[in-house]
Amino acid sequence: MAALGWLTPRRRSSTARSVLAGEAAAEAARKTSQQFETDARARTGADTAPAEPAFPVAGDIGAAAFFDLDNTVMQGAAIFHFGRGLYKRKFFQRRELARFAWQQTWFRIAGVEDPEHMQDVRESALSIVKGHRVSELMSIGEEIYDEYMADRIWPGTRALAQAHLDAGQKVWLVTAAPVETATIIARRLGLTGALGTVAESVDGVYTGKLVGEPLHGPAKAEAVRALASAEELDLSRCAAYSDSHNDIPMLSLVGHPYAINPDTKLRKHARERDWRLRDYRTGRKAAKVGIPAAAGVGALAGGTAAAVALHRRRR
Numbered sequence: 001m002a003a004l005g006w007l008t009p010r011r012r013s014s015t016a017r018s019v020l021a022g023e024a025a026a027e028a029a030r031k032t033s034q035q036f037e038t039d040a041r042a043r044t045g046a047d048t049a050p051a052e053p054a055f056p057v058a059g060d061i062g063a064a065a066f067f068d069l070d071n072t073v074m075q076g077a078a079i080f081h082f083g084r085g086l087y088k089r090k091f092f093q094r095r096e097l098a099r100f101a102w103q104q105t106w107f108r109i110a111g112v113e114d115p116e117h118m119q120d121v122r123e124s125a126l127s128i129v130k131g132h133r134v135s136e137l138m139s140i141g142e143e144i145y146d147e148y149m150a151d152r153i154w155p156g157t158r159a160l161a162q163a164h165l166d167a168g169q170k171v172w173l174v175t176a177a178p179v180e181t182a183t184i185i186a187r188r189l190g191l192t193g194a195l196g197t198v199a200e201s202v203d204g205v206y207t208g209k210l211v212g213e214p215l216h217g218p219a220k221a222e223a224v225r226a227l228a229s230a231e232e233l234d235l236s237r238c239a240a241y242s243d244s245h246n247d248i249p250m251l252s253l254v255g256h257p258y259a260i261n262p263d264t265k266l267r268k269h270a271r272e273r274d275w276r277l278r279d280y281r282t283g284r285k286a287a288k289v290g291i292p293a294a295a296g297v298g299a300l301a302g303g304t305a306a307a308v309a310l311h312r313r314r315r
Helices: 014-044 078-088 094-110 115-129 134-152 155-166 179-188 218-231 245-251 264-272 298-314
Strands: 064-068 170-178 193-197 199-202 205-210 239-242 256-260 276-278
Touching (some): 014 179, 115 205, 134 205, 155 239, 155 276, 179 193, 245 264
Parallel strands (some): 064 239, 170 193
16 A cells, blocks of 8 residues: 555544554455455456345345454454564564464453554554565465465354355455455455555565554444445444444444354343354364363464463462
8 A cells, every 4th residue: 555654643533543553444345345246256257146135134235244353253363463474584583483383372362352462463563564565465465365374264263254155245354464364364254355464665665664553442443334325334233243342332333243152241241232143163262262182283283381380370
């Protein structure tokens, strides 16, 4: 996306930055979804007849579905998996990989998104991609999806998304992950498109800055609101899905909010308001937050062991 040089986030209120991030994400999402539709028509040559589940309502084109990504559609955080892939390609050093591994371990054990923690992760990622071409990162992102993300999609959530698609509705990912990464995941899953954090670029090269702020919390709600307005959607007929209490602003916008694999605060909030809940995790707490029985990467396994040991000592 071209740089918007006149933007000076430090002089804007938090609300203004959220609106800016949301509008930028909506603009990027609409552009990529149009390309998805063109590519799909070219592959199939014809539209298939949608199924007709009780919900969502088939043929209700005034409705759409919005899915959070991390721990809702996919186990773990997309930006951590992306970092592992960049390390493999020598974008940064071993000590930075250890940091990514620890952050991923923390995310899995805590089972929630802490805004300050996630902000630190995104700043690290921005410094890593600064000076690289957008096209280069998109190409690498395709490979990283196959290596680290494809096997981490929750089948249950994927089925929910497919139900909306089968009903003829559009389905969007809404995530704090970079919009380029989110767009790749959306396309691979056959979704309409993605709303994600928009990084500034000049002449196709990342500057290391964001447009507005990360698409997190209130910014997600602003992105959904902006997209709904542009797409002429009736939010009261739309659905939204998330695991995190940070997404309550987004969930509260729609008429059909779902808590998926919810954290404690979201579960309580959802029960108080009679929102639908779905939990695709099983077993004890460790399993519920997605810790694998045997981590595939040594650094991640070591980080997990260290975190568990620290937790036990504190108790």
